[in-house]
Amino acid sequence: MNAWTTAAAEEQVTNEIKVSVKNLDLFYGSFQALKDINMDMEANKVTALIGPSGCGKSTFLKCINRMNDLIPGCHVKGDILIDGTDIYKDDVDVAYLRKEVGMVFQKPNPFEMSIFDNIAYGPRIHGLHDKKKLEIIVERSLKRAALWDEVKDRLHQSALGISGGQQQRLCIARVLAVEPSVVLMDEPTSALDPISTGKIEELIAELKNDYTIIIVTHNMQQAARVSDQTAFFLLGDMIEAGPTTQIFQLPRDKRTEDYITGRFG
Amino acid sequence: MMDTANVEKWCTKEILLKNRAKQKRRQRFMYVLIYTAAALAVITLLVIIGFIFANGYKELNWNFLTQGVVDAGREGGIFPLIINTLYLVGLGLLFAAPLSILAAIYMTEYARQGILIKIIRFFTTNLAGIPSIIFGLFGFMFFGRILGWSWSLLNGSATVAVIILPTLIRTSEEALMTVPLGYKEGSLAMGATKWQTMYKVVIPAASPGIINGIILGMGRIVGETAALFFTLGSGTNIATSLMDSARSLSLHLYTLAKEGLSVGKAYATATVLIVIVLILNLIAGAFGNRINRYKENR
Amino acid sequence: MTTRIEYDHQLSELKHEIIRMGALVENTLAGAMQALVGREYDKAQKIIDGDDEIDDLMAAIEDKCITLIATQQPLASDLRVIFAAIKMSTDLERIADYGVGIAKIAIRLKDEDYIKPLIDLPRMTDIACEMLNMSVRAFANNNVELAIETAKRDNDLDSLFKQVYRELLTYVMESPKCINQMMSFVLIARYLERVGDHITNVCEWIVFNLTGNKMDLD
Numbered sequence: 001m002n003a004w005t006t007a008a009a010e011e012q013v014t015n016e017i018k019v020s021v022k023n024l025d026l027f028y029g030s031f032q033a034l035k036d037i038n039m040d041m042e043a044n045k046v047t048a049l050i051g052p053s054g055c056g057k058s059t060f061l062k063c064i065n066r067m068n069d070l071i072p073g074c075h076v077k078g079d080i081l082i083d084g085t086d087i088y089k090d091d092v093d094v095a096y097l098r099k100e101v102g103m104v105f106q107k108p109n110p111f112e113m114s115i116f117d118n119i120a121y122g123p124r125i126h127g128l129h130d131k132k133k134l135e136i137i138v139e140r141s142l143k144r145a146a147l148w149d150e151v152k153d154r155l156h157q158s159a160l161g162i163s164g165g166q167q168q169r170l171c172i173a174r175v176l177a178v179e180p181s182v183v184l185m186d187e188p189t190s191a192l193d194p195i196s197t198g199k200i201e202e203l204i205a206e207l208k209n210d211y212t213i214i215i216v217t218h219n220m221q222q223a224a225r226v227s228d229q230t231a232f233f234l235l236g237d238m239i240e241a242g243p244t245t246q247i248f249q250l251p252r253d254k255r256t257e258d259y260i261t262g263r264f265g
Numbered sequence: 266m267m268d269t270a271n272v273e274k275w276c277t278k279e280i281l282l283k284n285r286a287k288q289k290r291r292q293r294f295m296y297v298l299i300y301t302a303a304a305l306a307v308i309t310l311l312v313i314i315g316f317i318f319a320n321g322y323k324e325l326n327w328n329f330l331t332q333g334v335v336d337a338g339r340e341g342g343i344f345p346l347i348i349n350t351l352y353l354v355g356l357g358l359l360f361a362a363p364l365s366i367l368a369a370i371y372m373t374e375y376a377r378q379g380i381l382i383k384i385i386r387f388f389t390t391n392l393a394g395i396p397s398i399i400f401g402l403f404g405f406m407f408f409g410r411i412l413g414w415s416w417s418l419l420n421g422s423a424t425v426a427v428i429i430l431p432t433l434i435r436t437s438e439e440a441l442m443t444v445p446l447g448y449k450e451g452s453l454a455m456g457a458t459k460w461q462t463m464y465k466v467v468i469p470a471a472s473p474g475i476i477n478g479i480i481l482g483m484g485r486i487v488g489e490t491a492a493l494f495f496t497l498g499s500g501t502n503i504a505t506s507l508m509d510s511a512r513s514l515s516l517h518l519y520t521l522a523k524e525g526l527s528v529g530k531a532y533a534t535a536t537v538l539i540v541i542v543l544i545l546n547l548i549a550g551a552f553g554n555r556i557n558r559y560k561e562n563r
Numbered sequence: 564m565t566t567r568i569e570y571d572h573q574l575s576e577l578k579h580e581i582i583r584m585g586a587l588v589e590n591t592l593a594g595a596m597q598a599l600v601g602r603e604y605d606k607a608q609k610i611i612d613g614d615d616e617i618d619d620l621m622a623a624i625e626d627k628c629i630t631l632i633a634t635q636q637p638l639a640s641d642l643r644v645i646f647a648a649i650k651m652s653t654d655l656e657r658i659a660d661y662g663v664g665i666a667k668i669a670i671r672l673k674d675e676d677y678i679k680p681l682i683d684l685p686r687m688t689d690i691a692c693e694m695l696n697m698s699v700r701a702f703a704n705n706n707v708e709l710a711i712e713t714a715k716r717d718n719d720l721d722s723l724f725k726q727v728y729r730e731l732l733t734y735v736m737e738s739p740k741c742i743n744q745m746m747s748f749v750l751i752a753r754y755l756e757r758v759g760d761h762i763t764n765v766c767e768w769i770v771f772n773l774t775g776n777k778m779d780l781d
Contacts, residue, residue, distance in 0.1 A: 067454060072377075099456035109447030112470050112559045121465065122455045158559040171451065178455055221636055248638050250775035260638045262567050 018043035018182060018212040019064060024078035026059060026068065033059050035236045037078070041229065046204060046213045048223035048244070051233035052259065057216045060233065061184050064214065065101040066094055082182065099126060102175030106187040108167035110159035110174075115142075115151050118159045118170060122178035137177050145173035146203050165196025172203065176211075183207065185215040189222065201226050220260060224248045232256045314539060321532030329533055334501035338517065338526045343534055345503040349418070349511040350487060350541065352504055353497070356422035357429065357486045362479055364426075365433035370463060372434075373441045386438075392431035400428045401492030409496060416498030419507040424496045425489050429482035436481065440474020441467065476553040483545050487538065490515040514538050570635055577627055577648050578703070581655075584620050585699035588655050589692050591617065591662035592758065596688040599669040599751070600681050610666040617659040624652040640772075647772040651702075654761040654768075658695070661754040668747050678741045679734065683727045684748065687755040690719055694762045702769050710773075714766040714780035720759035727752040 019041040026034035034056050041047045049057040062068045063080060066087065079086050087097055099122070110118050119138040128134065138155070142148040147169040151162065159170055168188060175183060185204075189197040204213060204226050217223050223230055224244060231241035232253075240247065240256045251257045258264050328342055335341030376382050404424030414420040444467050452462040468475070498510025499520070512520075514534055521531040591610055598607035628645045631637060637645055694716050701709035731745045731752075763780055771777045 065454060067450070070453065095456040095458060097456070098454055103450075103454035105447060105450060105454075107447055109445065109451040111448060111451070111466050114559060121452070121457075125452075125455070125457045125461050125465070160559065174451075175455065220638065224638070249642065251639050257639050261641050262570075 015042040015045065017041070018083065019214070020079075020081040020084075021063075022079045022081070024060075024063065024076065024080065026056075026063060026074065026076050028071070029073045033236050034063075037238050039231060039238060039241055041212065041214060043212050044208055044210070045228040046208050046215060046226055047229040047231065048227035049214065049216045049231050049233060050218075050220065050223050050259070052264075053218075054235075055233040056236045057233045058186055060238075061103075061186055061214060061216050064182070064184055065098050065103055067098075067103065069094065095126075099178045100180050101182045101184060102178065102180040103184045103186065104168070104171050104175055104188050107191050108164060108171050110167050110170050113159060114156045115159045115162075115170065116155040119174050119177045122174060126178065141173040141177040142170075144176050144207070145169045146199065146206075147173055163196070165192050165199060168192060168196065168200060169203070172200075176207075180211065182212045182214065185213065187216055187218060190218060197222070220248075220262075232259060234259070317532055317535045317539065321529070321534075321536040324527075324529040324533035325536060329530075330537070334517075337524075338501070338521050338530060343514065343517060343530075343537065345501060346512055346514050346517050346534075347537065347541070348503045350513045350515075350538075352418060352511065353421055353425065353493075353513050354483055354486050354545070356418065356507075357425040358479060358482060360422060360426035361430050361433055361482060365430055365478075366437050366468070366475060368434050369437035369441055370468075373438055374459070374463065374467075389431045389434050393435065396491075397428050397489060398491040398494075400424055401495040403427070404492060405495035414508065416496065416510045417508045418497070418504045418511045421493050421497030421511070421513070424492050425486045428489065428492060429485050432485070433478045433482050436478025437471070437475050440471035440478070443474065444470045473553055476549060480546055480549045483549065484542055487542055487545070488515060489513075490519055494519075514541070567635075570631075570641075573627070573631060573635075574641060574644060577624065577631070577644070580620065580624050580627070581648055581651055582699055582703050584617065584624070584652060584655050585695060585702070587613075587617055587620065588659045588662070589695045589699075591659045592665075592688060592695070593692050595662040595665040595669065596685055598666055599672075600685055602669070602673065604670055604673055607666040607669040611663050611670075614659060614663045617656060621652045621656045624648060643772045643775060647768040650768045651765050654764045658758050658761050661758050664754050665751050668751060672744060672747060675744060678738075678744055681748075683723060683730070684751055684755070687720055687723050687727070687752065690716060690723070691755055691758045691762065694720075694759065698762055698765050698769065701766070702772075705773055707770055707773050710766040710769040711778075711780065714763045717759040717763045717781070720756050724752050724756040 017040045021037055021039045021041075024034055024037040025032060037060060049061065051057050059068065063076060064082075064087075068074045068076065076088060080088060082097075082101065085092075111121065113121070116138055119141050120134045123134060123137055128137075139148060139152075142151065147166060150166060151170075154161075159167065162170065168191075172183075172188075189200050192200070201222065204215070207213060208228075215223075215227065217226075227244045229241065230244045230247040232239045232247065232251075232255075234255060240251060240253045242252075247256065248260060251260060330342055330347070331344050332342030333345050334343065372382060372385065401424065404420055404427070408414045408420040408423050409416065414423070448466050448470055449462055452466045453459070457465070493513055493516055497513055497516060499512045499516065500510035501512055501517075502509075504511035514537065518531050518534040518538065521527055521534065591613060594606060595610050597603065598610060628649045631645055635641075694713050697709060697713040697716075700706070701713060728749060731749050735742050735745045760781075767778060767780050770780070
């Protein structure tokens with residue numbers, strides 16, 4: 001056989017499954033936004049969710065850290081297991097879940113505080129007040145988010161005084177400060193310029209060594225560059241999921257092919 | 266394809282120029298109107314303040330500010346009244362501010378956004394417009410008679426608190442609603458509880474608006490006369506307890522002028538009142554600045 | 564459904580250019596063998612001169628493919644078409660070069676009489692041209708089975724080559740003086756056998772384009 005087939009065979013090596021979604025349905029009132037989603041996301045890999053506007057990929061992402069609970073009238077059927085634990089069971093501590101599963105949003109949303117306080121916010125609300133430890137956490141998180149060098153001299157100045165790309169990396173650092181194991185990203189670079197986008201994509205490639213990353217993106221090329229696995233959503237269904245190389249070179253479903261080649265939506 | 270070559274062009278230079286002169290004239294006219302209006306507003310204010318100052322400065326001296334009231338106000342100073350007024354403002358805000366902020370939080374964050382909320386909002390908005398003498402009557406009957414607080418600092422503070430409550434609730438609500446959703450999402454997504462998010466992120470972000478409301482409230486309290494007439498009492502000494510009757514500056518001003526005790530001192534009192542309002546606003550502004558130092562572009 | 568009209572237009576133009584190149588190469592090959600058999604030296608020279616056109620066409624196809632990759636970020640089937648086009652144009656150009664080689668030999672032998680009648684070489688050429696024709700059709704009609712079938716015919720060319728080689732060897736052993744001519748004919752047979760291999764490559768790329776699998780069709 002040749003290089004193609006051996007590359008495909010490599011992808012089949014079984015990996016630890018971090019997030020497992022089984023028969024997930026989501027309803028906004030009577031409208032069904034997600035239909036019978038089944039998907040496994042591997043640990044320490046980047047999974048990209050792609051699809052046209054309104055297909056449900058962001059909604060799906062928000063199920064994983066139960067942010068959909070905040071929307072009145074939204075209810076969920078089915079299971080999502082993280083490390084084997086069903087996160088929709090009644091006795092699950094949602095605050096702890098959201099610490100374990102961090103989220104970065106499309107528009108950078110640093111708080112109206114200093115950079116230091118922004119990063120320390122997470123640990124503080126979970127009860128950590130030791131000043132020395134907080135300083136270490138802040139430095140470590142900013143270094144992990146590749147932002148330390150740029151802001152180390154202005155930690156106590158407003159977080160709103162830095163550029164958009166830096167603010168987004170700040171938001172990433174903020175999430176990392178509470179030591180999650182999964183990081184969800186909802187179109188993290190769609191509001192940023194190409195250079196900031198590039199920096200964050202590089203960051204994602206590094207972060208996947210320590211975290212499981214699930215990213216929603218509109219940008220096909222970004223999904224192809226950044227992810228190991230890709231899933232295609234359409235109108236609430238998950239049409240196809242698989243290794244990124246397979247999805248972007250040889251998609252099995254025609255709808256996936258049409259979307260990827262830009263022939264609709 | 267549209268045939269763009271042969272379509273007659275309508276936005277010609279001639280039309281533009283013909284209109285230009287008319288537009289320029291209109292623009293100049295509006296400028297004049299606007300500047301005149303602004304000037305009138307400022308001049309009016311300056312005239313009022315100037316008039317009061319001019320008539321009051323004769324009685325305005327160190328004694329006036331530091332002495333107690335003598336001979337029902339014909340002689341002496343207004344020191345105790347200044348203190349009483351400050352007590353009034355402080356107590357009134359102490360009652361009203363936390364209550365209004367919490368109420369605003371309830372209405373924007375915790376309550377289900379249905380008919381009930383709309384009704385509550387309707388009432389709070391309308392309460393803000395009720396003449397304060399009605400509140401005074403309420404304070405007289407309820408706080409004064411039923412609760413037995415009679416004529417006292419407590420009664421007066423409670424009454425002014427009730428007066429400014431609707432306004433404070435409205436402004437706090439507005440301030441909270443302008444906080445971007447992203448702040449709340451960001452905090453909740455890190456595992457914060459709803460209250461933690463409110464307390465550590467949303468309220469600080471809404472603080473400029475809230476403080477603005479408080480400033481408005483302060484101004485209203487200081488100027489309140491009709492309601493205090495029925496509730497505060499007319500004691501001219503510094504209040505030593507909440508149940509003491511304690512006249513405020515505005516009441517003193519009213520008394521001096523109405524009873525013809527000393528026109529000069531009335532003007533002087535008015536001057537002091539204006540100065541106090543200015544100082545209170547400055548303090549609140551500075552306080553707001555300190556809170557806002559983490560806002561953008563600072 | 565199609566929102567990328569200009570892009571689709573460029574992709575179909577690309578396909579047409581590959582088909583055209585296939586036709587040109589077929590003419591080159593057939594024409595060269597005709598010139599050899601019929602001793603038509605003008606025709607041979609025309610074949611040699613015509614190679615420039617084929618080289619230009621390959622360069623144009625390569626440029627088009629690179630531009631499409633740079634500007635359109637092709638994915639999935641579009642990507643496979645473009646990749647297959649690049650590889651196929653390379654193979655087609657090599658086939659044309661072999662045709663030119665045959666024409667050059669024809670000119671070189673112009674002052675000699677042929678010691679033996681040419682039977683197998685024209686037969687090999689016919690098979691090669693038929694294979695070329697079939698593969699172009701398979702490409703144009705997206706026909707995977709035809710491509711696979713075409714590749715199989717390479718076996719005929721391989722066995723014919725062995726046959727021709729043995730035959731010419733006996734000629735040389737019998738009359739060593741004709742070795743110059745015989746070696747030229749062996750060379751031509753070798754060229755035609757290589758042509759078959761290149762057409763097999765072309766068929767492999769056609770299969771890749773349509774199925775995403777790179778099969779080994781040798």
